[in-house]
Amino acid sequence: MKNKIIALLVMLLPISTWAQDATATKGFWDDPINHPMTPFYVLMTLVGIVTILVFVVAIMLLQVLNTFVERSAREKASAMGVAYVPEPSWWTKLDRKLTNAVPLEKEATIVLDHNYDGIKELDNHLPPWWKWLFYGTIAWSVVYLVVYHITDSVPLQEQEYANEIALADEQIRKTRAAEPVAAIDEAALAYTADADLISKGAAVYKNNCASCHKDKGEGSIGPNLTDDYWLHGGSIQNIFATIKNGVPEKGMIAWNAILKPEEIRDVSFFIMSLKGSNPPNAKAPQGPIWKEEVKTEVVKTDSVKVQASL
Ligand code: HEC
Structure with a gap:
């Protein structure tokens, strides 16, 4: 056996x-x-x-x-x-060893001599299994103290958490570095009413932009995005560049720190799709009216400016 x-x-x-x-x-x-x-x-x-x-x-x-x-x-x-x-079977023997219980017939030997209206008390042993478990926890506490607090050989939970976060950050950094960030930029962007991209852009807009520009782009803290008046130009290139670089001094951050290039493209497409939608409660126009004929020129200067700042 x-x-x-x-x-x-x-x-x-x-x-x-x-x-x-x-x-x-x-x-x-x-x-x-x-x-x-x-x-x-x-x-x-x-x-x-x-x-x-x-x-x-x-x-x-x-x-x-x-x-x-x-x-x-x-x-x-x-x-x-x-x-x-x-x-007795080995199980009975083991059970006796672990509990050290006094058999029923011998109970009289451990009965205490007080008697409360017929209620008596037995002076039973602490079961050995319990005692050894208790001693075990004491021994373990010493090991724990030495390992975690004296020698510091294993990190505590808080440190472990910090380590994992650092590892994850490093992985994110590597993944981001491996992605071709500049693959999509305003220089080579053309708007197409691609329903798939526009719906993706709508989701990006809802999560990040609607707080300032409102659900339908009618404007609130940020300008109305549905009219023909633009502070920073109304071409797809202008819009992409404005979102990417932001207008930090006016309260709009540079979204390239948060959104991926394709997300900026999608949300730019979504804004283009809003043009002329005339939502209710629209904010009054801001900036000059956007004229198609000046478009090429503005795009040129804008993309040169943006490329210089890249
Ligand atoms: C914290 C508020 C805020 C958030 C959030 C915000 N914007 Fe803006 N946005 C502004 C403000 C303010 C301006 C006007 C800047 C100026 O006066 O030059 C602006 C301007 C713009 C413009 C240029 C409008 C024009 O007339 O030329 C575009 C395009 C734009 N935002 C798109 C977005 C998109 C897309 C997002 C989400 C990814 C976004 N904004 C999130 C506040 C915000």
Whole structure:
């Protein structure tokens, strides 16, 4: 029996190393079927399953054996004319060891000598399982104190959190750096009434812009975006550049710090689509009227200015 347990533990060992391995080398889960270690893992799993089966069969055999032993002891007792007293099972023995309970028949030995209207009290032992658990927590507190507060060898939760945030920030930075940020800019932008992009832009607008420009672009803190009057030009290039670089001194931030280039494009398209929509409660016009004929010129100066500032 003991050997069987040891054998089982030895067999299970590779399975636990396998679990560690899988998390340590990320590559395994990317393509488990073609991973070079797969046959080994499969083999180890099978060995593990077979071991468990052997273990189960061994327990069953042991039970059968017990039945025979008990029967022969019973026969022996009746042959000798004495009453058969069964051996306590290992479970009963373990239970006694763990609880150290005084058996019912011997209760009289631990009864305390006070008596409240017939209510008596027993002076039971603290169960050893509980006592050892308690001592364990004391030992653990010492380990904890040394590891976390004296040697500082493992970070505390707060530090752990800060570390994870730092790691995530670094990952964001790397992802952003890998993205072609300048792929979409005002220089090469042309407006098309692409319903898909406009609806994406509407979502960006609702989340970021409606607080100042209102839901329908009618304007409030920020100007009306639906009329023909523009402070910074009404071409798609002008609008893109205004959103991207902002007008910080007037209260509109540079959105390129928050929005991705494609989001700025989408929201610019959305604003273009609002042109002439005449929403109710529109804010009075601000800036000069936008004329198509001056468009090319303004675009040129604007994009030169923007490119210089890039
Ligand atoms: C905190 C308020 C605020 C938010 C939020 C805001 N804006 Fe503005 N926006 C302004 C103000 C104020 C102006 C006017 C700047 C000026 O007077 O030059 C402006 C101007 C503009 C203009 C130029 C209008 C013109 O007449 O030339 C555009 C285009 C614009 N905003 C788009 C957006 C978009 C798109 C967003 C969301 C991504 C946004 N704004 C978010 C306040 C805001």
